[in-house]
Every structure is written in C-alpha cells, then in structure tokens.
Amino acid sequence: MIDSLDVSYGDMWGSYEGPAHPAPIPSALAARRHAAGMSYAVLLSSRERPLAMAERWPRGRWRLYLFDDASRRARMIDFEPLGTDKLLGVRNTRLTTSDEQGHEAGSESGEGRSPVRVPHCHAPAFGDWHVFAPFLAQQGHEPVATVVLNDVSVEEGAGPLRPTGIERLFVPGPRDTPDGPAVVEPADAGMLRITSGRLAVTDPGYVSDPRTVAVPPGEYPVTLSLLRTARSVEVAAARVTFLDTPPHAWEMTLRPDEDPGLIGEGEFYGVGVDTGTVAFMDATREVDDEMLDDEVFDPLSFVDRPSVELPGTGTEPNLIAFTAGWGDGSYPVWTGRTEDGQAACVVVDFRLCPTDQETDTPGGTGPSPA
Structure with missing residues (x-):
C-alpha cells in the first residue's frame, strides 16, 4: 500500500525525456505558473521510485503518466475540464516499449486504449495531488485512503538572470x-x-x-x-x-x-x-x-x-x-x-x-x- 508520495516539479516540455525532471523547478515557481494558467509537470514518487507524472496543459487540461516497475511510462490518461471544478478522463492509453509488438519506446498502442476506470475527479488546486492517487492502482500501486504528500522539490534559487556586468x-x-x-x-x-x-x-x-x-x-x-x-x-x-x-x-x-x-x-x-x-x-x-x-x-x-x-x-x-x-x-x-x-x-x-x-x-x- 502507498501511504506517502514525494512531490517534485519541473518544466513540462522536458518531462517526456524520462521519469525524472531534466529541468526541475521550485514549488513556489510551479505555484505561480499554476495561478497564471501556464504549463508545468508534477512528479509523484515513492521511496525514490517514480509512480506518476502529471502534466498541466493549457485550457485546464491534464495528462497523467503512470510508470511501470522498470520506471518506464506505461500508461497515459488524458483529462479535459468538466465544468469549473472537475476533470473528465477522455482517453486511457497503454504505452508500449520497443520490445513489445514492434512499437518504438514510449509510443501509443491503439489496441491499448481502454476506458478510464475513474471517469472523473476534482480539478486539483495547486498542491492537491491526492486527486491523482486513485489512478496509481492501474499499475498495481494501491494507495491508502489519505496519502501523505512530501514536498521534495528543489529550493528557490537566485531567480531570473540578473543584469550583472552590463x-x-x-x-x-x-x-x-x-x-x-x-x-x-x-x-x-x-x-x-x-x-x-x-x-x-x-x-x-x-x-x-x-x-x-x-x-x-x-x-x-x-x-x-x-x-x-x-x-x-x-x-x-x-x-x-x-x-x-x-x-x-x-x-x-x-x-x-x-x-x-x-x-x-x-x-x-x-x-x-x-x-x-x-x-x-x-x-x-x-x-x-x-x-x-x-x-x-x-x-x-x-x-x-x-x-x-x-x-x-x-x-x-x-x-x-x-x-x-x-x-x-x-x-x-x-x-x-x-x-x-x-x-x-x-x-x-x-x-x-x-x-x-x-x-x-x-x-x-x-x-x-x-
């Protein structure tokens, strides 16, 4: 049973490169991007093992990647906004690897699409990543009723480039x-x-x-x-x-x-x-x-x-x-x-x-x- 999740953040457009953030960002910066409607990614891990990556897309959309035991992205669930406070799961796709069915690593398998088991969930406020915990069960990771979230994101740095030495x-x-x-x-x-x-x-x-x-x-x-x-x-x-x-x-x-x-x-x-x-x-x-x-x-x-x-x-x-x-x-x-x-x-x-x-x-x- 999964009783706690480590939470970290990164640039969304780098998250496709693997189970870790190639460009990590502090939680405060991710929160500002969330408030501004901008994109970013949330990595949910347990005991240094990645379990899920949630990407915040424009116009209130989300994409959730679930990882297998080899830390490969095994499933992709797409969500569209439903009203003002809910997300509707619209696509549940199994991602194949190069040694399966001749597909390239991380590619979509049309035969792997299936209904989203949890058809909808609350649209998360920033930090409310409990909403994605029930989906971990699709990869065999059963969460407890109330999962503890631990912020392990990088610390706030010196900020944007400073005008020094101009x-x-x-x-x-x-x-x-x-x-x-x-x-x-x-x-x-x-x-x-x-x-x-x-x-x-x-x-x-x-x-x-x-x-x-x-x-x-x-x-x-x-x-x-x-x-x-x-x-x-x-x-x-x-x-x-x-x-x-x-x-x-x-x-x-x-x-x-x-x-x-x-x-x-x-x-x-x-x-x-x-x-x-x-x-x-x-x-x-x-x-x-x-x-x-x-x-x-x-x-x-x-x-x-x-x-x-x-x-x-x-x-x-x-x-x-x-x-x-x-x-x-x-x-x-x-x-x-x-x-x-x-x-x-x-x-x-x-x-x-x-x-x-x-x-x-x-x-x-x-x-x-x-």
Whole structure:
C-alpha cells in the first residue's frame, strides 16, 4: 500500500525525456505558473521510485503518466475540464516499449486504449495531488485512503538572470572566456534614427513581435562590443545610447504579457533570433523581406562586417543590424534607466562573456528557452 508520495516539479516540455525532471523547478515557481494558467509537470514518487507524472496543459487540461516497475511510462490518461471544478478522463492509453509488438519506446498502442476506470475527479488546486492517487492502482500501486504528500522539490534559487556586468561588456581590454583569452574592442555602428518614440529590438527577418522601449525621437549612437579571439571576431553585445547619464539601474526588457516571476533560475525573456542577426530600429520601420539577403545577410557574412545600416528615405527611420554572437537562439535585452526612470540605453547581450551567475547556474551560458 502507498501511504506517502514525494512531490517534485519541473518544466513540462522536458518531462517526456524520462521519469525524472531534466529541468526541475521550485514549488513556489510551479505555484505561480499554476495561478497564471501556464504549463508545468508534477512528479509523484515513492521511496525514490517514480509512480506518476502529471502534466498541466493549457485550457485546464491534464495528462497523467503512470510508470511501470522498470520506471518506464506505461500508461497515459488524458483529462479535459468538466465544468469549473472537475476533470473528465477522455482517453486511457497503454504505452508500449520497443520490445513489445514492434512499437518504438514510449509510443501509443491503439489496441491499448481502454476506458478510464475513474471517469472523473476534482480539478486539483495547486498542491492537491491526492486527486491523482486513485489512478496509481492501474499499475498495481494501491494507495491508502489519505496519502501523505512530501514536498521534495528543489529550493528557490537566485531567480531570473540578473543584469550583472552590463557596463563592462563595452570596456576595452582582455577577457577570460569559455573559449580562452580574448580582447573586447568597442566599435561604432552608426546613428540610429527614432521617429515614433519607440525603439524596437528584433530579428530583422521576423519583425512582427519586437521588444520595444519608449524613448524620445532623435538620433542615437549604436556601439558594438567586439570580442576578438585567436580564431574569430564576434559581436558580444550591442548598445544604443539615449542619454549621456550612466544607468542607475538595469531591467529586463519585457513585453506586456511577460512576468519574470514565472521563469526559473538564470532564465530570461529575450529577443529570439532565427537568422543569426539582430536589429535596432524604429518600431514603425517596415522591412522588405525580399531585400534582406542582398542588403543585410550577405554583407554581414563577411568576417570584417559585423554591422550594416539600411537607410531610411528622407526623414524616415533607418535600421542598424548586426550579427548575433554565435548565431540563432534567444538573448537578453536590458534597459538601463536613470534615477528618474528615463531610458539611458538599451543593450543586447549575446552572452559570450559569462557572468558569475551564468557560470554557477546549471545549463551554463546557453540561451534561455524563455
């Protein structure tokens, strides 16, 4: 009989990789995601043996995986919301392994579908994982009437990526990097014209959903931080400066629907890059996709050409594009503000010079999925 369950949490999209969380998160973060209607996963174990994994899906749906004695996922039960406080089991699927019926490991067997023994249950409030205990019996794990839940999730860490060492990205001189010694060389990339009062930071090939910052109309200098190693020269960071006043504080540049409280330790919301390129431009600037190869991507393919300007016509805003560090991924965008809240500058950090937090955080210095 199962009289207690150990409870831990993780990112939902990693739970398919096995019976453990490849990306564990603290219970407080999972609770915030639950309240925000976001996805996450709950692992229920007994004596260090995984018994079930519950995934919280969008729109109130849940998926429950049950594990066999070899800690393999043996059964998958899908639930849909029934009213406001119940879940209806709509599919009960046996998952086969590679040595059964010629199916791939973890694949669905159409012949393995059967009715859900417990047709419905209460939709769990966060932490109310008792609702899934009766389903453990399908794998031979009979729970007692009241199962004790033990929170064994990881502790709350330092939180999202912090803006440390941003100013130093543009200070010339030697640096130690994961690839060996290097030298930082600041470089002028031209003057950016803002006419609408909104700066946009985006991949020039995907300009429909940029990160924006309110700034006064005007022309502002763009500076690149070039990181020179024995093998190459890469853009380590890019900055557009609006005021001569040094920033009093730095903040992550967020979209209106983004909440740093919903991301894990060392993670961030950043500019997504799919063309190996990032651009500073006015938020109203339009980009002709058919001209990007000739006017942006091809010129930036030369080793000695880290940036390129697309001029505006007349008084229209221009665009300054630059190569994105090692290439595609997601990179943090920081807004430096004065004591009275004005935007002094905006910086894109391509994370070639890791901070202490990035060095100490599991996962290293790679781009965040956020």
